[in-house]
Amino acid sequence: MSVTLDLSRGAPPKLAPKPNLSGLTRAGLAQALVEGDICAPDKAKMRAEQLWRWMHHRGVTSFDQMTNVAKETRALLADRFVVSRPEVAERQVSADGTRKWLLRFAPGIEAETVYIPDVGRAGALCVSSQVGCTLNCTFCHTGTQALVRNLTAAxxxxxxxxxxxxxxxxxxxxxxxxxxxxxxxxMGEPLYNLDSVADAIDIISDNEGLALSRRRTTVSTSGVVPELKALGERTGAMLAISLHATNDELRNELVPINRRYPLKELMAAIRDYPGLSNARRVTFEYVMLKGVNDSPAEARELVRLIRGIPAKINLIPFNPWPGSPYECSSWSTIEAFAAIVNKAGYASPIRTPRGRDILAACGQLRSESEKLRASERRKLNAAG
Structure with a gap:
């Protein structure tokens, strides 16, 4: 009888990832420092303020860079936490200066974020709240990707x-x-991830950190009615509504969440949004689809629908993506639509398409960052 000894080693146990301090609110950061035995409770607030400024004001990615923290404390922090960035899997720059990053947070967990110059006071960052999306809006490329998971505040x-x-x-x-x-x-519906979105806005808007004003932070939702009031109360953010239709029949098709929260319920919730005023207007986003929602009659119905709401209407030329079933309205059609809305007293800027050549424009984001042949890119540019 022979005996075979198995001398192979089993796979080492997987270690849990270290918590990323960058995603914690001030209170959460102080609590983590106490629970991680970094400092006593009476020192936690002071230590948290130190780290906060290094992470969110200076932008450091290593505890070794925190030079006013004792060397022994830095070693303890590095042993138990991280202040790292996700992997930039791909970086693209459009001919118009728009920048798009594909960020890999973990294997198979990717999302895109886009910087658009000359928007707002100086430039705007379009951030994702989920990997994928559950809403299946028929004009949106992101909606063709199934939801993978919510993104954390970090x-x-x-x-x-x-x-x-x-x-x-x-x-x-x-x-x-x-x-x-x-x-x-x-990417994603922010109100399906409100806890992380609210914590992220708290961190982003802190004056001793990233210092991006809540008044310059806008959350766009397709209309998750039960969460609208909580969004306003918890974040103080500006509200944008992905509208795109003026009647339930068409909106049910374009924005399927309307079947759950029809226009009557949505408009009532918007009128009750905390802080809504002439100084804090809601933005209605309206993508212009040729022969679908772009007639003068629909422009007049839009005015009727939002009457009495402090608002502006962003008219968005449809941005094509591979396999999309729609075409963009002609420029003359969009201008005629805008003229009707303007005459009723509502600002209705026509959003200039940005980053189309790198699939970074509104409705084009998808975490696979699909590559287009040069000939296909030229077709997309010609359509604009």
Whole structure:
């Protein structure tokens, strides 16, 4: 009888990832320092303020860079926590200056974020709140990708930090900053991830950190009615509504969440949005689809629908993507639509398509960052 000895070693146990301090609110950061035996409770607030400024004002990615923290404390921090960035899997720059980053947070967990120059006071960052989306809006490329998971507050904040890294905008009080606004208009439905979105806005807006004003932070939703009031109360953010139709029949098709929360319920919730006023208007986003929602009659119905609401209407030329079933309305049609809305007293800017050549425009984001042949890119540009 022979005996075989198995001398192979089993796979080492997987270690849990270290918590990323960058995604914690001030209170959460102080608590983590106490629970991690970094400091006593009576010292936690002071230590948290130190780390906060290094992470969110200076933008450091290593505890070794925190020079006013004792060396022994830095070693303890490095042993138990990280202040790292996600991997930038791909970086693209459009001919018009738009920048897009594909960020890999973990294997198979990717999302895109886009910087658009000359939007808002200086430039806007379009951040994602989910990997994929559940809403299946028929005109949106992101909607063709199934939901993978919600992003954490740390992963949302990291999108701002990566943009700041690339734009060389540390420290946060640097003069002539190019990043002034944040819009939650990337991948996902923010109100299906409200806890992380609210924590991220708390971190992003802190005056001793990233210092991006809540008044310059806009959250766009397709209309998750039960969460609208909580969004206003918890974040103080500006509200944008992905509308795109003026009647339930068409909106049911374009924005399927309307079947659950029809226009009557949605408009009532918007009228009750905390802080809504002439100084804090809601933005209605309306993508212009040729022969679908772009007639003069629909422009007049839009005016009727939003009557009495402090609002502006962003008219968005449809941005094509591979396999999309729609075409963009002609420029003359869009201008005629805008004229009707303007005459009724509502600002109705026509959004200039940005980043189409790198699939970074509104409705084009998808975490696979599909590559287009040069000939296909030329077709997309010609369509604009």
């Amino acid at each position: 992963e949302i904040v990291a999108q701002v930090q990566v943009a700041r890294d690339d734009l060389a905008e540390w420290p946060s009080d640097k003069d002539d900053r190019r990043l002034s606004n944040v819009v939650f208009m990337g």
